Amino acid sequence: MTDALGPGAVARLLGVAPTTLRSWDRRYGVGPRERSPGGHRRYSPADVARLRTLCHLVGEGVPPAEAARRVLSSADRSVPGPRVPAASAAPRSSPALPVHGSGHTPTLRGVARAAMRMDSDLVEHLLQTAVERHGTVAAWEDLAKPLLYGMGRRWEDTRRHVEVEHLLSWSVSTVLRRVPAPLAAPGTRQRPVVLACLPHEMHSLPVEALAASLREAGLTHRVLGPCTPTEATVRAIARVGPRAVVLWCHASGDHDAETLRAVARTAASAPQRTAVYTAGPGWRGVGDTLRVADGHLDSLTEGVRVLGG
Known part of the structure; x- marks a missing residue:
């Protein structure tokens, strides 16, 4: 043959x-x-x-x-x-994965079933296809984010299937890291955007999604990752002179306001203007301290629009 x-x-x-x-x-x-x-x-x-x-x-x-x-x-x-x-x-069926939002598309259901079967290869294949067809922002907002939310709900309700949540998170992270950057024009240089989590924050997938979306849009960025010490974020601002800093917080901590004030002071004293943005639901408990920031990014779509402007 x-x-x-x-x-x-x-x-x-x-x-x-x-x-x-x-x-x-x-x-x-x-x-x-x-x-x-x-x-x-x-x-x-x-x-x-x-x-x-x-x-x-x-x-x-x-x-x-x-x-x-x-x-x-x-x-x-x-x-x-x-x-x-x-x-x-008639293979044994896997329990259904609840998903967040009203748009339960066939692709979303397919990824959910593959995740519950622990088929990471198929999960990554379907996520990768969604990114290539619709872009990173749409794949995150309409597919990955609802799935991750649904998996979190399942764990809260049953205290089961944490292994599925880990597999799904790893698969999403793997696909996000593969998003390519467009070819830059010769001589093109831009000040980067710094993306950092608060010192206690380990939930960094939304930061990876923002990084992948910025990379897809051809926007330079530096990612400091989860649990970034405040002094490390401050030093990064001084070293790279970013045009913007995004501080991600999923769950409120004791020193969130202190970190935001320290970063805002450093940004204000930089030779070139550095905007400071907050992102994530954990900032709801900070109150008036948010006024020292230039704004709050409510979604990935808004983040790419604001940071790309």
């Missing part, structure tokens, strides 16, 4: 992991119809077409078992294929 492909090539072609291909073959019988003389899996064009359809259905939120049944039912009955073992025909 000179036109047959190996598992690695098919996985790259479809954007899934080789382990996912093996799982679909073993559990649902959607795999190669033939083997090489050495017993290795080799995928014909018809096999690849079936798998492409399966990927499309799963990406639209159809459970893999149902998607496989549809693919196999539409296949050419004259070509014998591998039988689906009885135990695999």
Whole structure:
């Protein structure tokens, strides 16, 4: 079969992991119809077409078992294929993941199901596709953020599935780090934006989403990450001379106001103007201290608009 492909090539072609291909073959019988003389899996064009359809259905939120049944039912009955073992025909379902918001799209449901099955390869594939098709801001606001919120609700309600929350967070972070920057024009230089969490803040995924969105927009930035000491943020302002600083706070802490005042003082004394913005729900308890900031960023969309202006 000179036109047959190996598992690695098919996985790259479809954007899934080789382990996912093996799982679909073993559990649902959607795999190669033939083997090489050495017993290795080799995928014909018809096999690849079936798998492409399966990927499309799963990406639209159809459970893999149902998607496989549809693919196999539409296949050419004259070509014998591998039988689906009885135990695999009805795999144990995973509990549903609650999602936040009203737009429960098929893609969102598909990612939720993949996360509950601990299929990180499929989660990343669907998230990556969403970023490439719709952009980082839309993928975060309409897909990743509702899923993460829903996972947090599930843990609060049941104290279960923390492993799914960790897997989902890691997958989201992985996809955000892959967002490429556009090619800069020769000689183009701009003062960066500094993104920092408060000293007690470990919840940094929204900062990663803002960083990826700025990178996608071609805006220079420096990320200091979770639990950034106040003195480190102050030193960063002095060293890089940013045009803006964003302080992220998810949950209020005892010294939030002190950190904001210290950063605002440093920014005000900088040779060039440095704007200071707050972001995150944790700033609600700070009160009048917020007046020392130039503004509060309520969403990723607003953050990219304001920082890119």
